[in-house]
Amino acid sequence: xxxxxxxxxxxxxxxxxxxxxxxxxxxxxxxxxxxxxxxxxxxxxxxxxxxxxxxxxxxxxxxxxxxxxxxxxxxxxxxxxxxxxxxxxxxxxxxxxxxxxxxxxxxxxxxxxxxxxxxxxxxxxxxxxxxxxxxxxxxxxxxxxxx
Numbered sequence: 243x244x245x246x247x248x249x250x251x252x253x254x255x256x257x258x259x260x261x262x263x264x265x266x267x268x269x270x271x272x273x274x275x276x277x278x279x280x281x282x283x284x285x286x287x288x289x290x291x292x293x294x295x296x297x298x299x300x301x302x303x304x305x306x307x308x309x310x311x312x313x314x315x316x317x318x319x320x321x322x323x324x325x326x327x328x329x330x331x332x333x334x335x336x337x338x339x340x341x342x343x344x345x346x347x348x349x350x351x352x353x354x355x356x357x358x359x360x361x362x363x364x365x366x367x368x369x370x371x372x373x374x375x376x377x378x379x380x381x382x383x384x385x386x387x388x389x
Contacts, residue, residue: 290385
């Protein structure tokens, strides 16, 4: 009888040890997932800043990265933009670095002032823009947060 009690106690201790080990493993996996998500988010947040920098526009007032790197506002020079604005080639450079599909570039190039605000998305990136000859093409590029 004593052996049965000791055996049962030993089995309970082994079971408790296994439960604790499983809990530690689950906690470690959760921490690894958090680190991975944070790393992915940091990489996504750098996407727009890198694109603007690679195109030599990091100091430009016509390209503004905001929202912790998740949004980029661009301001193209129009006929009546007396204070200036970005050349379309500079905007196109940034979009090329972001690997915008040719169809999106074509859509942007064919937009008229009568079309209103337009929007396209690809690979977790969205660009919304409008065009008027007097104001140029102005828009916002956003990067989705990592999951």
